[in-house]
Amino acid sequence: MAYSSSTLAVPETLAVPRHIAIVMDGNGRWATRRKLPRVAGHARGVEAVRSTVEACMRRGVEYLTLFAFSSENWRRPGEEVSFLMKLFISALEREIDKLDGNGIRLRVIGALEAFDPRIRELVQEAEARTAGNTRLTLTIAANYGGRWDILQAARRMALEAGTQGLLIEGEPNEEMLARHLSMAYAPEPDLFVRTGGEQRISNFLLWQLAYTELYFTDTYWPDFDAAALDEAIASYQLRERRFGRTSAQTKKNSGKTR
Ligand code: IPE
Numbered sequence: 001m002a003y004s005s006s007t008l009a010v011p012e013t014l015a016v017p018r019h020i021a022i023v024m025d026g027n028g029r030w031a032t033r034r035k036l037p038r039v040a041g042h043a044r045g046v047e048a049v050r051s052t053v054e055a056c057m058r059r060g061v062e063y064l065t066l067f068a069f070s071s072e073n074w075r076r077p078g079e080e081v082s083f084l085m086k087l088f089i090s091a092l093e094r095e096i097d098k099l100d101g102n103g104i105r106l107r108v109i110g111a112l113e114a115f116d117p118r119i120r121e122l123v124q125e126a127e128a129r130t131a132g133n134t135r136l137t138l139t140i141a142a143n144y145g146g147r148w149d150i151l152q153a154a155r156r157m158a159l160e161a162g163t164q165g166l167l168i169e170g171e172p173n174e175e176m177l178a179r180h181l182s183m184a185y186a187p188e189p190d191l192f193v194r195t196g197g198e199q200r201i202s203n204f205l206l207w208q209l210a211y212t213e214l215y216f217t218d219t220y221w222p223d224f225d226a227a228a229l230d231e232a233i234a235s236y237q238l239r240e241r242r243f244g245r246t247s248a249q250t251k252k253n254s255g256k257t258r
Pocket residue numbers: 024025026027028029030068069070073084196
């Protein structure tokens with residue numbers, strides 16, 4: 001069980017973030033700037049995913065979580081949404097062998113029931129096939145919303161409490177809820193990256209970002225690469241992660257290891 005809570009205990013801080021979560025933003029503007037249709041930016045964005053996954057593997061990152069489609073992205077024009085769905089299918093079909101060959105475990109989080117059965121089937125197959133891989137866990141957030149995640153966890157927790165009988169004093173507690181979050185298998189992100197210049201969370205991992213270091217870059221997602229990832233990691237390495245403590249306490253207890 002990977003459950004670790006930054007609010008219940010001070011987590012260990014490693015020089016290389018164990019878990020990086022990225023809001024891949026700026027595809028549309030990347031394309032518009034080149035007088036291309038917005039969807040050309042999404043297509044190029046897949047290349048950036050590939051190089052970022054490779055770079056994370058080389059750097060020893062254990063969990064990479066990518067925000068691909070938010071629960072609010074349905075508000076976009078129908079053609080753009082259906083292009084994104086097709087792109088998701090083709091990327092899954094094309095990349096699965098390589099992901100598996102590289103020892104990557106794939107997980108998809110979000111309200112998948114809204115998707116075409118073909119997508120759900122592909123996701124299930126890919127998850128089952130890569131379930132035993134341990135080198136890197138790649139999570140794709142699709143039709144994901146942080147509020148949806150907390151709500152679905154609360155619902156499932158309530159159901160469980162209902163079937164198992166009375167709660168004891170102090171329950172439900174944080175650990176019980178976190179166990180039902182869709183990424184309960186991963187530690188909380190150490191580093192959050194958002195490309196494309198906006199400085200907001202846009203309903204990504206609301207619960208898990210409690211003590212995550214935030215990094216924003218103007219680089220549009222299709223231009224993001226290993227060097228850009230290194231810049232984000234370098235910025236992370238300069239942070240002092242205090243988790244509520246004083247600086248002096250943090251330095252004394254810092255078990256920073258390479
Ligand atoms: C991010 O790029 C990809 C998705 C949200 C699917 P955008 O499409 O939001 O690009 P901009 O922000 O309009 O430039």
